[in-house]
Amino acid sequence: MNEEKPNSRNIPLPIQREVRQRCGFGCVICGMPLYEYEHMEEWALVKRHIADEITLLCDQHHREKTSGLLPKEQVRRANEKPFNLQEGISKPYLLHFSGEEAIVEIGGNIFSCKDQGYGTAMVPISVDGTPLIGLIIADGHFLLNLVIFNEYNTPILHIKNNQLIFKPLAWDIQLVGTTLTLRENHRKILIEIEFCPPNKVIFKRGRFLRNGIEILVRPTNILITNNSTIIKNCTAVNCYGGLIIGYHEKAIGGFFAMDGISRYLGSNKEALKFEKESLQGSNI
Ligand SMILES: [Zn+2]
Structure with a gap:
């Protein structure tokens, strides 16, 4: 040292x-x-x-x-x-999002929606009825919603209508410049988000966890480890649902809906191997 x-x-x-x-x-x-x-x-x-x-x-x-x-x-x-x-919870911090169009980039995939009148909403990722990311455009104002769960299925970070709050439970939480990083330990990033106000959010890397579902976000793809699904270069415009995973009481139409998915059993090795083989030569 x-x-x-x-x-x-x-x-x-x-x-x-x-x-x-x-x-x-x-x-x-x-x-x-x-x-x-x-x-x-x-x-x-x-x-x-x-x-x-x-x-x-x-x-x-x-x-x-x-x-x-x-x-x-x-x-x-x-x-x-x-x-x-x-x-036991942080002071809410208001993010300065606004405008009539919202863009969310997750692992290089684009989800966007434009104000189409009252109550325009989009759910880029939802698991078992819980929207992990939600966009609302009301009165020409973009509102970002987000919840991040840790490995114990405990929600540790929320953005509720642009208000960022977190429980001080993660190993490390840092908002530096426009980048928010949550770490589980030294080398393990739970989520890295870049806020690009007024209307864009980029999920650069990390893991979305919920009820045994694991969605890994890489710089240029998404990997759902439960069933080795790779999502790359997709664009979803103005559709209500994005990745809709698990059981939803009220059906959500999405460009990618998956019910009856097996839950995380403690090892994602096979999925990681599949991802490596599938994307060989490309930058993941
Ligand atoms: Zn102070």
């Missing part, structure tokens, strides 16, 4: 992650998922990076602390009891 220069202001990445985990992935005062790393003691005095001495503050609370409007003691108290960990 590289020895950190004692006077370098750059906080090593593993220390940043430790601070994020300890602070519940948000400002310790208000929970906002956009923040800065803040040494609780003045940098000029400490000149060292120790996770326990660093906290997360959003722009507003950082400015307030710097100007003296927010007492250092209050920051320390919040650091002991970070907002998101106390609440």
Whole structure:
């Protein structure tokens, strides 16, 4: 490991992650998922990076602390009891989507819909009656809906009508620039999403999990590991359903509907092998 220069202001990445985990992935005062790393003691005095001495503050609370409007003691108290960990859920963060057309790209496949009057909606992915991704266009306003489940079938991240909220249960959650990344551990990305406001969202890689269904998102294809289905270069325009998997009480018409699918039995090796063979030579 590289020895950190004692006077370098750059906080090593593993220390940043430790601070994020300890602070519940948000400002310790208000929970906002956009923040800065803040040494609780003045940098000029400490000149060292120790996770326990660093906290997360959003722009507003950082400015307030710097100007003296927010007492250092209050920051320390919040650091002991970070907002998101106390609440068990993050402060909602409003994404700035708008417009009369919405585009969602998932593993290189395009799902899009245009406002066709009152109540225009599209469900790019739904499993057992739960829309994992939903688009609504109401009054010319694009509303994104999303739910991400972890391996324990627990929903850990929601976007409800453009409001992003999460439970601080993932190993790591980061919103950097326009990219939101949830990690299950060091090398395992649960989901990586790029928000491209006003009207586009790109799911670059990750896993959609729900009731034993596993949908892997690669840069240029989707793989449903339960039955080794590869979806590549598809475009769905203005159809209500996209990938409709499992039992739906109310039938959803989609360009790809699959009922009676076997559930994940603990190994996706065969599907991964099939994907490799099928897509050999192409960039997956
Ligand atoms: Zn704050």
